[in-house]
Amino acid sequence: MIVAQQIMPLFDWDWIGRNLDTIWARTVEHLALTGVALAVGMVISILLAALALWKPKTYAPITSVTGLLYTIPSLAVFALVAPFVGIGNTTEKFITAEMALIAYTLLILIRNIVTGIRNVPPGVREAAVGMGYRDADRLRRIEFPLALPVIMAGVRIATVTVVGLVTVTSLLGLGGLGFFILDGLRRSIIFPTEIIVGVVLSVVLAAALDLSLLVLGRAMTPWTRRGSI
Amino acid sequence: MDFLSEVLTWFGEPGRWLGSDGIVPRTMEHLWLATFPMLIAVATALPSGVWLAHRRKGEFAANAIVNVGRAIPSFGLIILAAVFFARAGVSLRFWPAVVALTALAIPPIFTNSYTAIVTVPPQTVEAARGIGYMENEVLWRIEVPVGAPVILTGVRISFIQVLATVPLAAVLSSGGGLGQYVVRGFAQGPAGLVEVFAGALLIALLTLVADWLFSVGERALLPEGVRRLTSADTRAAASVS
Numbered sequence: 489m490i491v492a493q494q495i496m497p498l499f500d501w502d503w504i505g506r507n508l509d510t511i512w513a514r515t516v517e518h519l520a521l522t523g524v525a526l527a528v529g530m531v532i533s534i535l536l537a538a539l540a541l542w543k544p545k546t547y548a549p550i551t552s553v554t555g556l557l558y559t560i561p562s563l564a565v566f567a568l569v570a571p572f573v574g575i576g577n578t579t580e581k582f583i584t585a586e587m588a589l590i591a592y593t594l595l596i597l598i599r600n601i602v603t604g605i606r607n608v609p610p611g612v613r614e615a616a617v618g619m620g621y622r623d624a625d626r627l628r629r630i631e632f633p634l635a636l637p638v639i640m641a642g643v644r645i646a647t648v649t650v651v652g653l654v655t656v657t658s659l660l661g662l663g664g665l666g667f668f669i670l671d672g673l674r675r676s677i678i679f680p681t682e683i684i685v686g687v688v689l690s691v692v693l694a695a696a697l698d699l700s701l702l703v704l705g706r707a708m709t710p711w712t713r714r715g716s717i
Numbered sequence: 718m719d720f721l722s723e724v725l726t727w728f729g730e731p732g733r734w735l736g737s738d739g740i741v742p743r744t745m746e747h748l749w750l751a752t753f754p755m756l757i758a759v760a761t762a763l764p765s766g767v768w769l770a771h772r773r774k775g776e777f778a779a780n781a782i783v784n785v786g787r788a789i790p791s792f793g794l795i796i797l798a799a800v801f802f803a804r805a806g807v808s809l810r811f812w813p814a815v816v817a818l819t820a821l822a823i824p825p826i827f828t829n830s831y832t833a834i835v836t837v838p839p840q841t842v843e844a845a846r847g848i849g850y851m852e853n854e855v856l857w858r859i860e861v862p863v864g865a866p867v868i869l870t871g872v873r874i875s876f877i878q879v880l881a882t883v884p885l886a887a888v889l890s891s892g893g894g895l896g897q898y899v900v901r902g903f904a905q906g907p908a909g910l911v912e913v914f915a916g917a918l919l920i921a922l923l924t925l926v927a928d929w930l931f932s933v934g935e936r937a938l939l940p941e942g943v944r945r946l947t948s949a950d951t952r953a954a955a956s957v958s
Contacts, residue, residue: 498804559928560921561881567899567917571720571910575903645787652790656885659903669793673800673888680800687793694788 500681511668511685518664518693521654524586526647529593536594537601547602554595562653565591566660575660585657592653593646600642604635637712640705644698651694655686665690723911724918738897740919747894747923751880754815758822759872766830767868771856779831786824791882794820799889814886814893821882822875829871833864862940869935876931880924884916895919 504511536554540547557565565588573587574580608631616630655666663670665686672682706713727733734740769775799813807813837860845859861868884896893900898916902909936944 556925559877559881559924561884561924563881563884563896563899564917564920564924567903567913568921570903571914574907575910576907648787652788652792655790655792658792659888659900666790666792669790669796670888673796678800678803683793683796683800687790687797690790690793691788698784698788 496677496679496681498680499684503681504685511689514663514665514667515689515693517662518651518654518666518690521582521585521589521657521662521664522647522650522697525589525593525650526643528586529590529597529646530643532590533594533597533601537598537605540598540602541605550598551595554591554598557591558595562588562592562656563659566657570660578662581657581660581662585654585660585662589650589653589657592649596642596646596649597639600638600645601635604638604642605631607638608634633709636709637705640701640708644701644705647697647701648694651690651697655690665693720911720914724915727911727915740895743895743897744919744923746892747880747883747896747920750811750814750883750886750892750894751818751876754818754822754879755872755876757815757819758826758875762823762827763830763868763872766827767834767856767861767864770831770834771860773835775831776835779828783824783828786821789820791817791821791878792885795882795885795889809890810892813889814883817886818879818882822879825874825878826868826871829874830864830868833867833871834860836867837863862943863946865939865943866935869938873928873931873935877924877928880927884920895923 536550540550560568566584569584569587573584575584605627612630612634613626616626621630654664655669657663658666658670668682668686668689672679672686675682732739735742766779769779795814795817798817799809802809802813802816841863842855842859845855850858883894884899885893887893887896887900891897895916898912899920902911902913902916905912
């Protein structure tokens with residue numbers, strides 16, 4: 489497809505100055521694609537994790553189905569969804585992209601929620617029962633907060649994974665920062681600046697979100713820093 | 718004609734299986750593009766991870782390498798590699814993908830090899846030293862066999878990731894194995910969706926079969942005693958949960 493051996497200079501700083509608007513718009517698109525995938529993925533994962541905790545026998549089938557979704561290559565997932573949702577307009581493209589991105593978050597999120605809650609020490613659970621906490625209250629006020637570090641670790645991995653995968657949606661005509669990666673390659677003369685900007689900003693975005701979630705997670709669990717558990 | 722029967726027709730077109738752009742040559746290309754980087758990655762990352770862990774060195778590197786590896790988008794990495802190769806005037810069909818895929822394959826292998834050795838129970842190592850094992854024997858006869866399941870899991874995770882990323886190399890050239898169908902189809906918009914879907918089915922099937930074959934092979938590769946150890950572990954874990 490692309491056989492062009494012709495290539496522009498390695499880095500053209502002026503291009504960034506001329507295209508700040510586009511870069512900003514694509515960064516916002518990248519964040520939107522990532523945010524929606526994580527939000528919807530989190531809701532589905534909480535429901536499925538609750539099911540797995542309530543009926544332990546469902547955990548194995550849930551993890552094998554979500555594991556299957558996780559094993560199928562991202563490009564194939566986009567491609568398997570695309571014919572049924574369509575790629576005719578931006579809404580259809582967005583839904584296609586989201587279905588694949590959401591599918592990738594499930595295994596990581598569900599596994600961390602379930603492991604986190606199950607690893608709450610039995611003594612703590614008994615103490616809560618002894619103090620009169622009923623199932624739902626105990627889950628919300630005792631088990632969930634104690635499981636938060638493990639759950640947040642899952643959220644961080646899922647976030648970083650999705651930020652990387654969003655770049656692949658450029659093949660559908662979306663892509664967030666991935667748009668620059670593909671566009672730079674598909675010009676009649678390869679334009680490295682655009683590709684480097686796309687890759688570097690995508691890594692920066694992943695690192696920034698990862699760090700924010702780390703800080704957020706620490707703020708939500710102040711007791712972990714005193715080493716009291 | 719509805720969509721799925723169009724897909725079936727696609728599979729039946731003349732030359733679809735054995736022609737130069739057929740499914741069989743594309744599958745072979747796919748497997749070769751995945752295997753070659755894997756060989757390089759296993760040959761470098763596995764021994765260095767094992768050795769550094771044995772000497773208890775480079776813990777920071779072991780953690781950092783996996784985080785950095787996860788944050789770099791594989792799609793971007795392949796295309797960046799292509800840019801540098803294009804500048805050097807090399808064909809885009811093979812080498813850019815190999816370099817990017819090797820970089821992608823290294824983190825899980827390195828980290829798992831490192832973790833495998835570090836997490837061998839210290840009393841096991843002490844016992845080995847106690848009965849007079851030399852340094853090399855501790856490594857080869859205790860740490861490596863006991864750590865083997867975790868090491869092999871790292872290799873499998875890597876292989877599946879690489880196999881999943883090969884199709885992205887199709888944006889560079891006429892290569893990219895089975896990814897060629899999907900990328901070519903997407904470039905045609907809605908008209909190309911039949912080819913997109915057919916290609917995706919093949920890629921998904923190949924990955925799932927490879928994953929399954931690898932997990933079967935993994936057990937066969939483990940030393941007899943370790944295999945019994947791990948199955949006892951899994952049973953114990955299963956009965957707890």
